[in-house]
Amino acid sequence: MATLSNTAVLLGKEVRTEFRSRELLTTTVVFIVMVVVLFSFTFDPTSSESRRFGPGLLWLAFLFAASLMLQPCFLREQTNDTLSALRLSVSDPFAIFLAKLIANTLFLFLTEVLMLPVFAVLYNVHLLGVTPQLALVLFLGSLGVAIPGTAFSAISAQARLRELMLPLLLLPLLTPVLIASTEATAALLEPNPALRKDWLGFLATFDVVFLTALWLFGEYLLEE
């Protein structure tokens, strides 16, 4: 299918661009580490407290980092008007969105995975036994953040005060993702870890709803 092959090519471009400089990944990881450190001043990080507050703080840090990390997504397509070039190069504009949201999910997932050992050490939580399940939660959550995030990046890139508009548009909308991801993560950090399939199902539903919306309306986001 033309759309999928277009997506693959564009995805390659996105990943190659980022890994050439790795500036987005490094700055995002550093930002999350800073937030995690600052959070440690807001409560007493004993083991039980960390289990109570840790997942929520971690996901909040991820959300803040994402709302900063997603800014350049469409903003950098404005210099040299590469967005017009992108639009001309594909038959279906959804390919552009698909490529960018897969890339954003990947980058978010990568930063989160890099953060896990730091989080485990700083807050004394045991993650080794539940790593695959945690990876699943992180992936579904990152997808949930990246799908509306990519769409709103296209919107905010055309607005004034865009650095402030993206978080303003994105964060209230991501409330369900924050709740579901936090609950699923918290369940995995319990003394008897459990995989909350209900919350994961909810996350998957969220992802499907917004992916469908993006598929239906994405082309209008890229209109001249």
Added chain:
Amino acid sequence: MLKRGVIGAAVLFLVGTAAYASFYIAPEERTMGAIQRIFYFHAASAWAGMTAFLVCFLANLTYVLRRNQESDWVGVSAAEVGLAFTTVVLITGPIWAHPVWGIWWTWDARLTSTFVLWLLYVSYLLLRNMLEEPDRRALLSALFGIFAFLDVPLVFGAIRWWRTQHPQPIIMGSPGSGLEPTMSKVFFFSVLAMHALMVLLLTERYRLEKMRGDFQELLREAEAR
């Protein structure tokens, strides 16, 4: 002019009757006493606000598909009116909560969801302020409005699933709940009155937006000459 005046007076009469009914016709609630009467205003405003947001969503969809400026005007009017009613809900809630629960605010399912809903539509209006070109503004805010409305059931569902502390929903809630018949009638009359008020505000706001649009059009034509 006369027609608008008559309709305005009719809506005022409806709202006034609903207020009278809330205070004098509805019986006093057993556990909470007189403060419970705010429910007729509070819950009815919530329903009217939600209807306004639904109208906004439909207007947004219509704009994206048809690109007529009337849909854009309906969209922004409905969003503002919906936000006004939701603000009423968020203010009357704590007024009710304080004598009943002893606290102004609690992060229970209903209040939290309403707060997030409020934030979503505040963002919608802020976005419109940040987009200057009218066609761009109409399209991008319509698209955001569609995404926001799709999020609403997910927000309410997630928060409700996550915690419940609110008095059990007494209209559409668990078995064994329900309103006493007179209360029911007063409530549905309040809902009707609030919806009438909502429609009035929406049409007036639409008129204002239409006037602005027509004025901009005239300015553009004048500058073109």
